[in-house]
Amino acid sequence: MRILSNGWNMTLAAVLLIAGTMPARAASEADFKAAYAAAEAAEKEASALHNQWTTTEATLAAAKKSASAGDFDAALAAAKEAEALAKASIFQATSEKERWKDAVIR
Amino acid sequence: MTTDDSLPLSRRLVLKGAGAVALIGLGNLALLPMPAIAAANDKYPENAFKQKSDADAIKALYGRTAEASDKVKLDVPEIAENGSVVPVSVTTTLAGVTSISFFVSENPNALAASYVIPEGTLPHVANRLKMAKTCNVIAIVESEGKLFSATKEVKVTVGGCGG
Amino acid sequence: MRVRLLLQSGLAALALAIFIQPATAADTPDPAADAKAFRDYFVKKFPKVKLEDFVNGPYSLNEDMRRQWEEKEQFPPYEFALEAGKEMFATPFRNGKTYADCFPNGGIGIRQNYPYFDEKEGKVVTLELALNRCREANGEAPYSYVKDEMASLTAYMAFTSRGKPMDIKVPNDPRALAAYEDGKRYFYTRRGQLNFSCASCHVQSPGERIRAETLAPALGIMNALPIYRSEWSGMGTTSRRLVTCNSQTRAVPLDPQSDEYRDLEYFLSYMSNGLPISGPGARP
């Protein structure tokens, strides 16, 4: 079964998944709120480009869930990852703006 | 309710319609070690459908074991298009077929479907079954009181790239 | 830190892209030339497959699955949706009118002309959109684009067009050409975290497998819709198929019948001009 290979884009997406966690300092609610706001802003921009990812949405939700449970370390990590995912989806939209033409059958 | 006295009193159960089944003594009953709980009666084999493994289900349904036979032609896909709709059919050249059943070995309950084949009905059945995962599909044909089987593996997996 | 690394590698790749000879996208889109190139690609890739057989998707490329399909086609699972659609089509609305009053030729045998470009509105109108507009024009609530009622209606209308060649027109109207081009852009644009475009699966790898499923060729892919999918054990409209394809690549789907989806259907249907309508279809 041939696994679909598609060049460096795949590695770009995979790199994002292993988002590092923050250093040991216990994250406070303020840290989380700031990171979450940044993530939401990036996701809004991705939405404007009609290019959101389902995993960004899921990670945002996970961040909110951990925050409400008071686990701000996990919530902060999730918010950071969500922001990275959102930014990647924005990058994907902008880079594909012209690149799609290379794939067109001629 | 017309009774079917036109049927010769052969060694199989005489089948009646919805009425109580008259279990007429089988000619060679004495030969069979176990009383022939032939599936050829109308009662829903509740117990057989509850059995987990195909061996237990076959025993519960027919009361004896089957021997593989190349006269039982089982037609199944090599890779199921989709585990929830697997076309399975069986046909046989064996004579005097009274029952045909299908088992999916690793389904929660192995027995999937059992068919009564009265006199005058041809011994082949096609149906669509559900399969939990890759495993064996077993077709059992009861011909003249003896059980014959055919077994084939069907590969089952989900589709799509898992979004 | 990781995010900065990402952006740097991205910028490097972008810079590289500029050096590649820029794609010679003609300024004004030429649908006819696109369609010819599109068809030649698939005919060359699958010389043994007859042109009209491409509408049978995976079954035109995989023998074992074709047998299972042919067996199911004797008494297809979409039989109920088809009959429900026929009945709904004949049942008048509260105001006494029926769908037949909304469509040319009473709605019979016209599916192959959809989607079409509405010159007054300057937008692409798909069969599903037209059906809901017909309902609203007659004081009825619109149906969901992804549920069974819409699938039954489009199943019946597709059935009445079976065998007729797809006949989509792109008039020489800049707005129509723009909509066509927008559909083409959507088709070839990579999206979702898996970073696939429609073309990644349906142009680059038809006939290959994603686990149990064999990928359908893009040529003729619209002709079999709506489809009864064993996976959903239910009917699927064009909208439901597009939405699920998006979520499979982990892209957040757009609203059914949004501009991009309608333009995509417009582009893809045009690519299959001349191939017979085979809906409603049964698929894994």
Next chain:
Amino acid sequence: MASTIRVRAISNGEVTEVQALIQHPMDTGLVKDAKGDLIPAHFIQQLTFEHNGRTVFLADWGPAVARDPYVKFSFKGAAKGDDLKIAWVDNTGATDTMMAKIQ
């Protein structure tokens, strides 16, 4: 409510081939719905085909039979125009019957 049974019975004078498709969810009782609750078991248990009062085919089904179940068999002794009575009963006791003409 239109019948849930679709039958196609074609006789070539000697053998009648019968195909039946029945609209039924055939829920196994092991599947959860969107909210996460188990969908209760709901499947056809017995399906009978009768010609001139005589059972020509009887199916005992478990939940492993596919949704909207389909079955095909053939039998001798019927002629074009004869009636074929089809009836099913499911584990909730619901039933449906239908009379089909052999073509």
